[in-house]
Amino acid sequence: MLNLSVIIPCYRDEDKLADLLAQLRSLYRRPLEIIVVDGASAGTCRSVCDQYKARWVASEPCRGSQLLTGASLAQGDALWFLHADNRLPPDPIGAMERSFEQGAVGGYFCFRFDAPRARAALLLEPAIAFRCRFGVPYGDQGLFMTRQAYFSAGGHSPWPLFEEVSLVRGLRRLGRFMPLRESIFVDPRRWHRDGWWRRTWVNRNLALAFARGVAPEKLAARYRSKTN
Known part of the structure; x- marks a missing residue:
């Protein structure tokens, strides 16, 4: 049986978080623990965590720092990082367990947009x-790995964007980082709000700027200005 810690960064997204925690609690195979790291330090988030018996931890509002905080507190032999607005497949823990049995150090789920979908x-x-396959899967794809591999790869970078890039590259150097066939569903609300192609264009430009060496803090400010 997989001894799994779930780590969820949250920032003023309590309704989606409640949905995700309910899903986790209804799984046939349940995680050892759920840790929610709240960047807003909000009483409403803490109440949601209490309702679903998740551990609530206050943090500064920086996703990379939130993830590092959660990982440092986790007790499981494997770590699973989720976004608050993810929707889960039927047996995600079984899928991760099978990947570890095949020798993977970790992996990620297949990206699917949740409803309401668009043709894009x-x-x-x-x-x-x-x-x-050739680059880096991002955090909304349910990245998972053994605890040992996480810390050997250096963990998340303490950045507000692209915090998983160095981690994934480090994991691939350690061993097999497996793509799963099972889908994890990503909330499309921001694509609907900003426009599907506009948001995709903004995201790609940010990734290219990061690859050129622009600081993540500057990119985060640019991201907020273009998507708010």
């Missing part, structure tokens, strides 16, 4: 799958 999703999903 049919083009973007295979493009994202292709990028993940």
Whole structure:
């Protein structure tokens, strides 16, 4: 049986968080623990965590720092990082367990947009799958790994964006980082709000700027200005 810690960064997204915690609690195979690291230090988030018996931890509002905080507190032999607005497949823990049995140090789920979907999703999903094979899958794809591999790879970077890039590269140097066939569903609300192609264009430009060496803090400020 997989001894798994779930770590969820949250920032003023309590409704989605409640949905995710309910899903985790209804799984046939349950995690050892759920740790929610709250960047807003909000009483409403703490109440949601109390309701679903998740551990609430206050943090500064920086996703990379939140993830590092959660990982440092986790007790499981394996770590699973989720976003508060993810929707889960039927047996995600079983899928992760099978990947570890095949010798993987970790992996990630297949990216799928949740409902309501648009036609653009049919083009973007295979493009994202292709990028993940040759580049880096991002945190909304349910990254998971052994605890030992996480710390050996250096953990998340303490950044507000692209915090998983060095981690994934480190994990791939350690061993097999496996893409799963099982899908994890990503809330499309921001794509609907900003426009599917506009948001994709902004995201790609940010990734290119990061690859050129622009500081993540500057990119985060640019991201907020273009998507708010």
